Amino acid sequence: MHRRPVMRIALSTLALLGGLGVAAGTGTAAQADSKPEQPASAGLLTALQKDFHFTAQQAEQRLAAEKQAAKTDRAAREAAGSAFAGSWFDAKKGTLTVALTGTRTADAVRATGAEVRTGARHSEARLTSVKRAIDRIKAPTSVTGWRVDPRTNRVVVDVLAKDRSDKAVRAFLTKAEDAGPVTVHAVEGAPEKPRPLAAGTVGGDPFYTGNVRCSIGFSVVGGFVTAGHCGQPGQAVYGWDNSYIGNIQGSTFPGDDMAWVNVGSGWWTTPVVLGWGTVSDQLVRGSNVAPVGSSICRSGSTSHWHCGTVLGLNETINYANGPVYEATHTNVCAEPGDSGGSFISGDQAQGVTSGGFGNCTSGGETWFQPVNEILGRYGLTLVTS
Template identity: 65%
Template sequence: MGAGLCALLVGAAASVGLPSASAADSPTASTAVAPASTGLLAAMQKDLGLSKSEAVQRLAAEKQATAVEGKARNAAGASFGGAWFDAAAGKLTVAVTDSGKADAVRASGAAVRLVSHTQRQLDSTKKKIDTLKAPAGVSSWHVDPQASSVVVNVVASRKSDNDVRTFVARAAKAGPVTVRQVSEAPRTFAAGTVGGDPYYTGNVRCSIGFSVYGGFVSAGHCGQAGAEVRGWDGSLIGNFQGSSFPGNDYSWVSVGNGWWTVPVVLGWGTVSDQLVRGSAVAPIGASICRSGSTSHWHCGNVLATNETVNYSQGAVYEMTKTSVCAEPGDSGGSFISGDQAQGVTSGGWGNCTSGGETWHQPINEILNRYGLTLHTA
């Protein structure tokens, strides 16, 4: 198979190719209204339990919620307590601490909930907790605007461990904290080399995230700066130009040697390959889908943002948690909401047979860090 065709397969098939039009420091959403593909609607029906018409309405409502969030945040001013997409109501809900701001927020197109703490206060609390060394029994923590609290997740079987109890007590001194139990601790999703349509570095298999001009982005735990990257056919794609893990979980790889990039995310036959038109951030509660070289295409919802994940290798900050499943080898693959790139797969717990949760590293942070421009349709 010629290098050109191989290149197309890596750009369009192995990779979750991402559009190149949004500047790294200014994520954009396409102004054109592109209809959702039949395949995407089918995937949402399967994974989210929606009818076709409900899936169409959901995507339209989420797009509107994303557009409204900036105006609603400005209307709330210093009393802004966070925002999320309410799937049942089909609109954005904005938390405020000052009831006097409610009418202005409603005028922006969002619903309002009165809460006790501002986003700034909750972010400050989480930042203090980020300075603590977490034991293995603490899986993650994040700001939850609906609870107006920082949620600390502990592994149920470890909840009575002395080090877990000590961490929770110290975290509670930082500000409003709620403790929740989870069944498993998170892990990264890199894998040993097996067949498939991924990329390889050494004996590690990962998935391509999004195409950028000059290369693609992926997860940091997949390889170190300078390491060679090879495609599904064993030919050289390029090298890791930058990589960060733990602390962050992102990387970018240069592309050459007859390979090139395209602005699509592979649908793996489950859905049609998806064009990417921007990187506008989906709110909490919005639908989101993931593409990876092991478990292919799956969908779910955004559960939390700005979450610190406590991997065995060290904490990773500012991650987004989702209800989407993933498996080893899916690391680095794409998360997309509608036609907007969201991030690259980092890790999680569970699998795509029994279910689980997965975190992604937000795409705009990666673009900003390396000065990259997304390859968009």
């Protein structure tokens, strides 16, 4: 059995370890909903107070409102049917707002507890179709990504401002605008193009594939999930002390950025994300998707624990290596070596770190691969408390 340091890395990224006698259950998000409501951990409340400048009461109220919004979102989507045009969490009001293309289902959506905004010109299905059409257009590197924006009811394309008039950029934008309702957003502040966040071999709490260091994401039955750019199928995976963990069983990058690793050799799984001393270690109880506007936190082996806000869902991020589709965008910072690490909102697993720009000194933004997509792709079951 590995000693405490190995157990620590497992916790750090959430994945392996745990103590004998810690019973880890398994289940889907729907199953998690049937369990008794659990209060927010003291550590998570402390993190929100620090990063959002909340009082203890404000942090508690925010987490409770976000948990309710995630539940409302599922019910509202079903009630809205084909009129659903997007949703987001209104942090000032503490409620979920749902956009609709008509009024026929408005009362049914209100009955779920959501606020309703009617008059949207395009359904979410229509905007998703437009985004997928743009996904098929080869983008120049100065186009950093594109996404469905529920608030503006458009597909927003991000372009480096300094290259807005570049011939290749203009040609791409012409094709994108032909696909449907598109708004171009000139990015002024990004210090660099988004990039995957793997790292070379350095000390710390990593896992290694060759000379690449990444972070563990979430425990699944028989292993853990992480980022696809961290390694290829069949590659051996080692802990910080060079102890063998397992092998990469499946990996995709680009297109997606997902992988999973089987575990053995004295390693085992546990439903925990390491708080790195910033907060207490966090239990994972499900994987309900946090709406746009929700608070979210990240754990990784380089920059440890940081929090921020969900900026967008279903985004395409255009890395130099190729695009990654259906990513979630946040303003949480990250650094090389954090790739694959855990994104969690409340006690709900959200995804694994893919890439971003900036750092945790001056700030930055990140994208993650949603965990539910990884579970579905590989037929895995999340380990939950």
